Amino acid sequence: MLILLAFIIVFHISSAALLFIATIDSAWWVGEDFSTDVWHRCLNGTNCTALDETFPDYRSIQAIQATMILSTILCCVAFFVFILQLFRLKQGERFVLTSIIQLLSCLCVMIAASIYTDRHEEFHVGPQYDFFQVSSGQYGYSYVLAWVAFSFTLLSGIMYLILRKRK
Template identity: 35%
Template sequence: MVCLLVFIIVLHLLSLAMLLIATLEKSWWIWEDSEITDLWYNCLHDNTTDSWLCAATTESDWLQSVQALMVLSVVFSSVSLLVFLGQLFTLTRGSLFYFTALCQAFAGFTDFAACLIFAFHRKEILSASRDLSRGRFGYCFVLAWLCVPLLLVTGVLYIHLRKKQ
């Protein structure tokens, strides 16, 4: 039982870390000529100083919805972890972790919705005059997609987990 608890907590922490990286790090869209775009900034690599020059992204309704959904996903996953740790000490023997599972499932669904919106509305979100075929999805977008099954699997694991003494 202890091994299962440690596995679930490690899986939860791994998915939360991946979610934070996907939300905060630069690289949701990569252009060919050393330019990257994330949820918050457009960055251009300056070869003379070997640094990134970043400016705030142009706001659009689709971008704001992706930002909000990713932040909600982080919040739901964090609340789920805190609630789980609290329930470990307060639940009666034989109880199930339904609230924890519900929060984790909501985190997975909000992450899924954010990824879908970015994938289908990237032209409006990036609002670039350049051709989108010259760019590609970055590693943060891939991390966000990888978080979806991790979050949903941990949510299912919490549903089946029963508190024992």
């Protein structure tokens, strides 16, 4: 049982790390001379512009920002609740709250990545961008990490539900 708990702790911490990286790093959409994420856009690796109200579809960007931050916070809260429940509750009652919080984190990251998938073309228009250059980009590793974090948080939420019945 100790090995299983150690695996779950490592899995949960790696989920949180993936969420932090996906939320912070500038690699959701990358191309030869640019990169963009949900916070700013960079041309030629140095000319970075923060996203604000002047960018198209800024409301969608704000929704992505909010849900990614919320998913990261929920994942961290779920870990602390897991540690508290591990020592405070008796067998059979454990980890239900942790599972619910982790599944909410999963839902938030899925919403953020889905919005970005649907709207990413609209984020790359404006006078400072050559649309042909930007449209020839591809999804970056932070975007992929967001989807990997989605699957990790989903799996850990399900593991907590299964683990609640274990001795």
